[in-house]
Amino acid sequence: MRIMLTTVAAALLLAACGSSEPVTGGDGRGNAEARLRCELPAGSDAFAAREPEQLDLDPQAVSQAMLYATTTNALSIRIYRYGCLAGTGPLDALTGSVPNNVWSTTKGVVSVLTGRAVQMGLLKLDDPIGKYLPEADAAHAAITVRELLTQSSGLRFSWGGDLTGLAAPDTVRYTLALPFIAERGEEFSYGQTTVTLMAKVVERAVGEDLQDFAQRELFDPIGIARDDWFWLRDRAGNTHGYAFLFIASQNLGRIGSLMLNGGQWRGRQLIDAGYVAEAGRSSPANGFYGFLLWSNQADSGYPVELLSQVNKVEHPLVVSAPRDMYMFVGFLDQIVFVIPSLDMVVVRTGLPGNYELDLQTVTSAHPGRWMHEFFRILMRGVRDQAIADPGPYDGYNTAAPLDLQYFVDPIGIAGALALGPLAPQGCNLLGCDGGISYEGLVQSLQDATCTLLKVCP
Secondary structure, eight states: OHHHHHHHHHHHHHHHTTTEEEEEOOSSSSOSSEEEEEOOOSTTOOOOBOOGGGGTBOHHHHHHHHHHHHHTTEEEEEEEETTEEEEEOTTHHHHTTOOEEOTTHHHHHHHHHHHHHHHTTSOOTTOBGGGTOTTSOHHHHTOBHHHHHTTOSOBOOOHHHHHHGGGOSOHHHHHHTOOBOSOTTTOOOOOSHHHHHHHHHHHHHHTSOHHHHHIIIIIHHHTOOGGGOEEOBOTTSOBOSSSOEEEOHHHHHHHHHHHHTTTEETTEEOSOHHHHHHHTSOBTTBTTBSSSSEESOSSSBOOOOSSOSOOOBSSOSSTTSOTTOEEEEETTTEEEEEEGGGTEEEEEEESOSOOSSOHHHHTTSSOHHHHHHHHHHHHHTBSSSOOOOOOSOOOOOOOOOOOGGGTOOHHHHHHHTTOSTTOOTTBOSSOBTTSOOOHHHHHHHHHHHHHHHOOOO
């Protein structure tokens, strides 16, 4: 009779917990005791919310971490564990569903879409991009998918040229006209339009517009509606790969949770599991970088080259966080943190979290104080694993010499505007092949209007 009552009580407890199910740990993601784990949401349903203590987290530490994030300019902060929502920041009721530019976190989404194409057998990591871009010359055609993902294509990069590329008639053609300044696969260079080139490779590999592919093969399966996001294009209609995806933090939580679960969503393998494992690991050219994602695995590496390309850091990227953590990182601290060993995802969007007068840390080019202290607070609250306290932030190495050529690059700027020696063949300031490029601007305006005003064609 006692066994029967215990069984009935367990069934009632499970039913009361909605979409949760008992799971036994012991797999490196927690202790060996039975616990409740939330099933990932079906369709557009919200994540099941659980109290932190149900998720082996100290509620006070979670509350303190979210308060710290908010006081350091986070407009949204969301913590997930075991597939459940453990907590949100005080502003999330207003901000969590609002699409905003996630800047270079967009690069990580391009990586996820690449993984989807790999899973579908339409793309291979060591394919030369010339297989998909027959218009590329022999040297550029030899660049591999892997080299674009690890930012080791060897192509020339300067902020002056790439950011001027916003006005370029065709950023794909511009990138295919860039000269090589390093051997392919050997040096890390944090390019921008090279990621637009990667997006174009995926588009050609799958045989349809990148954004249509993204909706059907990624966003629909994980519950993100088409009018929940928009993604800007260049004048020729190419989707910008390096930034300008406007999406809400609650939907970033879905993308992070997909990656945390090895590319699987409710039993469906969307992203190749091997790809997911490799995407967040160190790559040969930069210990801090995987496949358009930042990695905490290495003891040293290169952050974003904001001022120059010689600022090597001799410690883990985020000292206070687990070493298996990897990140989608965007300008002004739009970030998705994925921590497999803790079965945890953290999403943070808003304004810069650092306040020191250091251009690198203020722009997210280096983690700085807020990231160190946030994870130091949150890790104190993990109850099922012992995580050492690294002590307070004492200043990461962020010093780098300013290289003006990195910004003031007349040749690159002229090339981006199709005015100089690096101009793509057949293009000028107005457009390419004798036409005027504007279709992408019109499409971007329509998409933004549909998402923000719900006025859709």
